[in-house]
Amino acid sequence: MKPDxxxxxxxxxxxxxxGGPAAFAKSYSQEDADKPIDHTYVSQILNxxxxxxxxxARNMERRAGLPDGYFDLPDExxxxxxxxxxxxxxxxxxxxxxxxxxxxxxxxVELLKKTKGNGTQ
Numbered sequence: 058m059k060p061d062x063x064x065x066x067x068x069x070x071x072x073x074x075x076g077g078p079a080a081f082a083k084s085y086s087q088e089d090a091d092k093p094i095d096h097t098y099v100s101q102i103l104n105x106x107x108x109x110x111x112x113x114a115r116n117m118e119r120r121a122g123l124p125d126g127y128f129d130l131p132d133e134x135x136x137x138x139x140x141x142x143x144x145x146x147x148x149x150x151x152x153x154x155x156x157x158x159x160x161x162x163x164x165x166v167e168l169l170k171k172t173k174g175n176g177t178q
Contacts, residue, residue: 064109064128065102068117071138072099085121085138094120 075081082096094117101107109117114128122142124130147155 061109064114065105067128068099068109069103071121072103078103085123087120087122090120090122092120 071085072078072081075084078096078099082094082099086093098107102109102113107113109128115125117123118125118127121138122145123138124141124145127138127141147158150158
């Protein structure tokens with residue numbers, strides 16, 4: 058499979074899980090990126106009207122908060138991009154900060170389980 062084809066397949070998977078190009082652009086665009094993701098550009102890539110070469114893939118990764126090289130990683134190395142983003146945020150933090158985040162996430166998950174169990178959302 059050509060790199061361009063592999064990249065488009067991975068982008069298609071992300072866009073599909075987000076709910077389409079507009080939803081992908083809205084939910085993945087990073088505030089600190091040089092510019093937001095344009096949903097029409099994403100559609101053009103997915104429809105084969107634009108190429109998704111090296112430069113375009115790196116720009117999309119940066120604008121979407123994905124790890125560098127995400128679109129070129131072998132499938133088994135592709136992790137959930139949301140988890141990759143979280144990892145990127147925490148990678149330079151001291152252990153005590155990471156431990157606090159883990160405690161907070163554990164508490165939030167427990168609260169969500171209780172809320173869901175009570176039929177409220």
